[in-house]
Structures are given as structure tokens and as C-alpha cells.
Amino acid sequence: xxxxxxxxxxxxxxxxxxxxxxxxxxxxxxxxxxxxxxxxxxxxxxxxxxxxxxxxxxxxxxxxxxxxxxxxxxxxxxxxxxxxxxxxxxxxxxxxxxxxxxxxxxxxxxxxxxxxxxxxxxxxxxxxxxxxxxxxxxxxxxxxxxxxxxxxxxxxxxxxxxxxxxxxxxxxxxxxxxxxxxxxxxxxxxxxxxxxxxxxxxxxxxxxxxxxxxxxxxxxxxxxxxxxxxxxxxxxxxxxxxxxxxxxxxxxxxxxxxxxxxxxxxxxxxxxxxxxxxxxxxxx
Numbered sequence: 054x055x056x057x058x059x060x061x062x063x064x065x066x067x068x069x070x071x072x073x074x075x076x077x078x079x080x081x082x083x084x085x086x087x088x089x090x091x092x093x094x095x096x097x098x099x100x101x102x103x104x105x106x107x108x109x110x111x112x113x114x115x116x117x118x119x120x121x122x123x124x125x126x127x128x129x130x131x132x133x134x135x136x137x138x139x140x141x142x143x144x145x146x147x148x149x150x151x152x153x154x155x156x157x158x159x160x161x162x163x164x165x166x167x168x169x170x171x172x173x174x175x176x177x178x179x180x181x182x183x184x185x186x187x188x189x190x191x192x193x194x195x196x197x198x199x200x201x202x203x204x205x206x207x208x209x210x211x212x213x214x215x216x217x218x219x220x221x222x223x224x225x226x227x228x229x230x231x232x233x234x235x236x237x238x239x240x241x242x243x244x245x246x247x248x249x250x251x252x253x254x255x256x257x258x259x260x261x262x263x264x265x266x267x268x269x270x271x272x273x274x275x276x277x278x279x280x281x282x283x284x285x286x287x288x289x290x291x292x293x294x295x296x297x298x299x300x301x302x303x304x305x306x307x308x309x310x311x312x313x314x315x316x317x318x319x320x321x322x323x324x325x326x327x328x329x330x331x332x333x334x335x336x337x
Contacts, residue, residue, distance in 0.1 A: 097142030162188035242282035
């Protein structure tokens with residue numbers, strides 16, 4: 054039977070073509086697609102639309118065309134001709150810097166050298182590298198990692214304890230993330246006496262005391278104030294020659310009661326040591 058006669062029979066619907074049953078996607082393909090994000094699937098669809106359009110496909114770079122053809126052929130050879138578009142899906146989720154892995158002997162040598170790194174008498178990286186090579190030589194390690202890889206391992210090994218020992222608490226606190234903001238606390242007071250602030254500073258004056266301890270020398274006193282958050286009014290103040298402590302806060306509260314016969318509902322304070330005393334606590 055010729056092609057024309059067969060085409061005529063198909064057109065007259067005397068012969069029907071029975072399609073093959075739909076093929077289920079392989080399990081590894083389903084796993085791959087489940088790991089892809091929405092952006093990756095959209096990018097794969099965009100690439101396949103360009104790949105199917107001859108005019109658009111000819112406008113991209115030659116190396117890109119060759120790479121896309123290779124990926125489509127590999128996908129078709131692995132999952133079938135109907136799944137060639139899977140090869141154009143980018144795998145951004147597989148990116149990133151993977152952790153450094155060594156043999157047990159190399160890891161043991163680096164860990165021994167790290168005990169000297171995480172020490173108050175801190176050593177620099179050159180000394181750390183020399184110690185690592187020395188310990189690797191003692192254990193007769195056949196192949197030691199390079200200096201660049203050891204530095205990468207050291208950066209990944211650092212922790213908050215390392216920063217505290219080597220750089221101090223100031224650097225550790227500066228690198229910590231900010232505390233979460235409690236949205237239930239209003240940023241400003243809505244009425245007088247709802248919230249007050251206590252702060253201390255050194256006055257811009259010098260006073261001389263006739264005492265034997267100071268030998269007649271002039272010193273700058275400390276000026277402590279209690280300010281209302283709503284009206285910005287100074288409710289109480291205290292001048293003292295000693296640094297701020299719990300006694301200064303107690304004097305401010307007593308002065309506020311003496312002057313106004315009233316206490317504020319809340320006292321906002323910073324993280325100063327004068328507010329951490331067990332005498333400066335409230336019970337709910």
C-alpha cells in the first residue's frame with residue numbers, strides 16, 4: 054500500500070492510530086524535579102522555549118547552544134525523548150561551598166594545632182600551619198593538605214568561643230545579631246509617669262573637696278537624672294562624686310518620691326552594671 058492511499062484511509066477515518074500509553078516518569082526524575090524550586094523550573098521552561106524556536110536559538114552564543122544541545126541529549130538518553138527539556142533546568146540548589154573533608158590523620162593534626170589557636174596566648178596562621186605540618190609528620194601522614202585549604206578549614210572551624218578567646222567580648226558582641234524587637238511595647242509613652250529614663254553623665258564642672266583623701270584636688274562629679282518619656286521633664290536629679298551604682302539609682306527614686314509623692318509605672322534602663330544589682334529588682 055502506498056503512502057497516498059494510507060493517508061487517504063487515515064483522512065477518511067477508516068484507519069485509526071492507537072497511541073502508546075503515557076509513560077510514567079522515572080523515580081529519579083521525580084526526585085530531581087521535587088528538589089527544584091519554582092524559579093529553576095521557570096528558567097528551564099524559558100530555555101526550552103528558546104531551544105525550540107530556531108530563530109531565537111540562533112541568536113544566543115555558540116558555546117551556550119552547544120552546552121544546551123549536550124544537556125538535552127543527555128536527558129533524552131537517560132529518561133527518554135519526551136524528557137529532553139529536563140536537561141535545561143538549572144540546578145541552583147546544588148550550588149554553594151561544600152565543607153572541607155580530609156583523611157582522619159590530617160583532621161587529627163589540624164585539631165591538635167587548633168588547640169593552640171583557641172588559646173589566650175593566640176598564635177597567627179603561619180604558626181598554626183607549621184604546627185599542623187609538624188603533627189602530620191609525627192603521625193607519618195602521607196599527604197598533607199595545602200596551606201589554602203587549611204586556612205579554609207580554620208575559618209569554618211571558628212566559633213563564638215574562638216572569637217571570645219582571641220578577640221574579646223567586645224568583638225563577640227559586635228558580631229552578634231541584634232535582639233528581636235518586641236512589638237507589644239510601644240516606642241513612646243502615651244501619658245505622663247508611664248515610663249521614665251535613668252541616665253548618668255559627668256558634669257562639665259570641677260569641684261574641690263577639703264578632704265585628706267583628695268589632697269585638695271578638683272574632680273568632676275557625676276550627674277544622674279530621671280526623665281519622663283512623655284513630657285521630657287526632669288523628675289529628679291542627683292549629684293555624686295562616686296561612679297554610678299545601685300545607691301545612685303536608689304537616691305534618684307527617693308528624690309522622685311520626695312519631690313512628687315509619686316513613682317513611675319515603668320523604668321527604662323540600659324545594660325549598665327548599676328541596674329544589675331539584686332537590690333534593683335521588682336516582683337510581679
